[in-house]
Amino acid sequence: MLTRTALSVNPYKARVLPPAALAVLLAALAAAPPALAEPPVAGQSINMVSGKTIPGGDPFLQRQNEPSLAVSSRNPRHLLAGANDYRTVDLPGLANGTETGDSWLGLFKSFDGGETWQSTLVPGFPQDTSPEGLASPLKGYTAAADPIVRAGTHGLFYYGGIVFNRTTNLGLLEVTTFLDLNNKENGSVAAARDPIRFAGTVVVDTGTSGQFLDKPWIGVDVPRAGALSRTFNVGGAPQTVACGNLYMAWAKFTGSQSTKIMLSRSRDCGTTWENPTKLSESSSINQGTVVSVGPDGATHQMMEDFALARVLPGMKLIAPCDYEEAKKAVKAVAEFWGPVVIRYGREAVPILTTKETPFQIGRAETYLEGIDLTIIACGVMVYLSLLAAQALEKEGVHARVINCHTIKPIDKEAILRAAQETGAIVTAEEHQVMAGFGSAVAEIVVQDHPVPMEFVGMKDRFGESGKPWELLKAFGMMDTDIVAAAHRVLERKK
DSSP, X not given: OBOTTOTTOXXXXXXXXXXXXXXHHHHHHTSOOOOOOOOOOOOOOOOOOOOSSXXXXXXXXXXXXXXXXXXXXXXXXXXXXXEXXXXXXXXSOOGGGOOOOOOXXXXXXXXXXXXXXXXXXXXXXXXXXXXXXXXXXXXTOOEEEEEEEEEOSTTEEEEEEEEEOTTTOOEEEEEEEEEEOOSOSOOOTTTTOSSEEEEEEEEEEEOBTTBEEEEEEEEEOOOOTTOOEEEEOSSSSOEEEEOOOEEEEEEEEOSSSOEEEEEEEESSTTSSOOOOEEOSOOBSSOOOOOOOOSSOOGGGOOOSHHHHHHTSTTOEEEOOSSHHHHHHHHHHHHTOOSOEEEOOOSSOOOOOOOTTSOOBTTBOEEEEOOSSEEEEEOTTHHHHHHHHHHHHHHTTOOEXXXXXXXXXXXXXHHHHHHHHHHSOEEEEEEEESTTSHHHHHHHHHHHXXXXXXXXXXXXXOOOOOSOHHHHHHHTXXXXXXHHHHHHHHHHHHO
């Protein structure tokens, strides 16, 4: 616990910013927030499956599901999407006179921002007689599914999926690359005369009858120092572009419910892939994958996961405040039987704890004592809460700071003691304030010892793209926002 006489000194010998560095940090954070885009406005629904002839349409009006879409980095009106596509079920031309086919990976393109679409299939489907299809490593397989589409720099698109024979479970994991030439706003997709050109398909991993590959995900980084390059010859003059790291993760099913999580990287825009790395041992649970790379984008911000995890019966939910606490959480979970969510961010945060700092699932830790109000926080907000307490101390306000790393099961005793002894509570979370951590605290307070409360977190809005600390400032989740919440709750306490 921090002492009131030495706020900047942690008895656990955690790394604390010196006053000069802290002043620089606060000055930088006080800069104007980044400009935020206008909220999206829903438009008219558009049928992406256009046409009734093969290969540029679906004459059988079959179904499509599990869509994935990306926007060209060269032209925001150029879109490429994928979906499980069942037009191949009734498409004639199967080997050995087979009457009914299986699903394949649908390919959908728009060149006017989604107002109109053309659709076809990723080359290599069983009935495909095109040169690209016959040369594809997917040729010979009867089914494909689980599309994942991501955009790279220089107009690149990466389309991943699984391809397999349903009767044997033999299959592979593939990535098909496309390049947006951005040389026109039209052209037939079926005749390969459109601006988004097919640039080849590569196998990332191969399964066996006993190890089925499933649940792929792709993450794309921007080119960085030392990046490799790739030359494309897909129309017009050859184009050589720098390649950002490309990551693919997937689940490898080794039994009816046993899975391993695998990861591979490509440094040359999907041309070659490193040998897969096993991220998790075989576990008797159904594991999926998600990959996020680089500064936080709106699509990769999960600000609702506390709420989702809290309502699941038997689920444990932990949000460590730093690196050391995250390690302890993982070790504690390894000794625990049952489902657990450990929630932490990618951005580096100051280390507040050490190997000696206590950690126990379900028990909150008081890092700073106070009598005027209590700030209860989790995750990165613990650090910001300590900064806020330091600022309040200069005003003569003594704030208690509690690290409530376990959100479920939450430490009811510590919360009620804080309500009884300080008479006011501010919660701080990197999450929506509705149905999140603050709500969990309020559920206890309102039943057993009601006191004034304020909630710091996301206020019923979607995320924006930007750097993590910029976003915290823009969303009203900085130490200064905690201080303001403390002032409001103290006014109500009087």
